[in-house]
Amino acid sequence: MRRLLVYSMVAIGLAASGCASVVEMTDEAEIEVHAMLLNENCDVLQPILDGLEVPEEGLAVFWTGQAGFAIKTHSGSLVLIDPHLSFSMRRATYFYEQPILDPAVVTPDLVFCTHDHIDHTDPDTLVPLAEHSPETVFVGPPESASHMKRLGIAEERIVEMLIGDSKQWAEIDVRTVYADCTDTRFTTHLGYIITVGSITLYHTGDTSRFIERYREKLEPIRGLRPDVMLVPVNKGYNNPGLETAIELTRIAEPRIVVPMHIECVHENTVDPQPFLDAVQKMSGTESIRLKNGQGALLRRD
Ligand SMILES: [Zn+2]
Numbered sequence: 001m002r003r004l005l006v007y008s009m010v011a012i013g014l015a016a017s018g019c020a021s022v023v024e025m026t027d028e029a030e031i032e033v034h035a036m037l038l039n040e041n042c043d044v045l046q047p048i049l050d051g052l053e054v055p056e057e058g059l060a061v062f063w064t065g066q067a068g069f070a071i072k073t074h075s076g077s078l079v080l081i082d083p084h085l086s087f088s089m090r091r092a093t094y095f096y097e098q099p100i101l102d103p104a105v106v107t108p109d110l111v112f113c114t115h116d117h118i119d120h121t122d123p124d125t126l127v128p129l130a131e132h133s134p135e136t137v138f139v140g141p142p143e144s145a146s147h148m149k150r151l152g153i154a155e156e157r158i159v160e161m162l163i164g165d166s167k168q169w170a171e172i173d174v175r176t177v178y179a180d181c182t183d184t185r186f187t188t189h190l191g192y193i194i195t196v197g198s199i200t201l202y203h204t205g206d207t208s209r210f211i212e213r214y215r216e217k218l219e220p221i222r223g224l225r226p227d228v229m230l231v232p233v234n235k236g237y238n239n240p241g242l243e244t245a246i247e248l249t250r251i252a253e254p255r256i257v258v259p260m261h262i263e264c265v266h267e268n269t270v271d272p273q274p275f276l277d278a279v280q281k282m283s284g285t286e287s288i289r290l291k292n293g294q295g296a297l298l299r300r301d
Contacts, residue, residue: 044293056074057301058298059197059298064084065293081203083111109135110172172194172195179207208244211247229256236267239261246278
């Protein structure tokens, strides 16, 4: 019998307000999940990240827009995935007037890029971030790593990863898995499985909607049962769209899934509601609908 797992979430703003429970479920009577929202009001994220104390066996996961997330650990490490904290998609119309984090202020320990597209390996984010935060290490597939070097980031700060690699930084374990190229020109796409203590997060990266052509490459995530899975539901540029996002969720069987890569630019967004409705019919998986800047604090007791 599996041990009882409990996620506790607390609502945290600048002044911690009451708890807003967004997920409460019992899975096969053995797993109980309570989820509450972080930064309910979508305030500027930096002071919230700075002030947040993540409990032991906990992990805070904030959406920073598009496919970007900020992850804070119990020991205070900060990880960014695909930070897009700029308006580098020049022809697009953004949902917001300011990115939720300032790349010239934030000091992550690690930055992971899933692939070399402008909203995932974003020059207008990476350059100010690298200049301001000299200790940050940048991780990505070969094309992202080359791009980082061309941007002037020192080679010793860049770590290249290929599909199937594993690496560890302090308490952060990282494994890369297959993501299918969404482009007509080949660019390595990665998914990241990040484990901190007993909590596992799976960021699928952008992966194509043509799941039949790569289904067998998804074996490493079949039944992975991550605590949280972050999946794009948009369909622009061959991204999964609702149907493939649902199928990926069925394959990975996460405890919690968060739809993303929406509500950044008006030209490439969808209503995630049909995805959330489909997840509701899945047993053992719940969804959390985040707004840009909101997060979730996972804790396993
Ligand atoms: Zn993308």
